[in-house]
Amino acid sequence: MKEVFEALRERFDAQVDRFREGGALKELHDLKYRHCFRVSREAEGIASDLGWEADRVACARGLGLLHDLGRFEQYARHGTFNDRVSVDHGDLGATLVREHFADLLSQTWLRVIPPAIRWHNKRRLPADLDPELLPFARLIRDADKVDVYRVIREHLEAGRIRQLIPRLTDLEGPPSEALVGVLLEEHTADYGMVRNLADLLLVQACWVYDMHFPPALRRLLDRRLLEGLRAWICPTPAVDRIFAEAADWAQKACA
Incomplete structure (x- = not known):
């Protein structure tokens, strides 16, 4: 399972590298890159604390890494992370995972990771979500929120909240x-x-x-x-x- 995650990480880095300029990511791309790894750790930790079996914990870790894949393309195309005026980054991320990562995912993971990414940023989860998917969809939303709270607090304390959310005037x-x-x-x-x-x-x-x-x-x-x-x-x-x-x-x- 460690080998699967390392393969996902290598592919993820290759996808992100497309957005580097002179070897470096733009500030908000770099913020999302680091956020993805933190959410991966949060998701893994929460799943472990819940007593999930090893394959489900590993799937949660991979889901956390890939959950914001759509953010990189979104910001490159539109110069914003505002889904309302650009593109739904959850939907885009799910599509990108199916296009670029499907060969690395087992059928079980493939049934879970793309749809969980699709739903991770929606206001509410649908009431009729597949029971196999539901715990992963809930987990990634929880793990994402935990780190976003941290990011917001960090930028408030540093006086950089407008750099993080430029539309906040x-x-x-x-x-x-x-x-x-x-x-x-x-x-x-x-x-x-x-x-x-x-x-x-x-x-x-x-x-x-x-x-x-x-x-x-x-x-x-x-x-x-x-x-x-x-x-x-x-x-x-x-x-x-x-x-x-x-x-x-x-x-x-x-x-």
């Missing part, structure tokens, strides 16, 4: 009342409602309600990732409530 405005109302009621909102940094961080705080596995939620709590978002929003009763309820839900889900 308002970094200091208060949360939108309409968005806050939807989050308090539904615990999720469409990114089309996001108007500023505070809105984005509130939507991301509510990601916890779409996380499924206690080991992933425990990572979020132990690393104080919610607090890493909360520190960047001016306190209001509604903001406090959103974060308090999200943290309480995560704690209970880990119990």
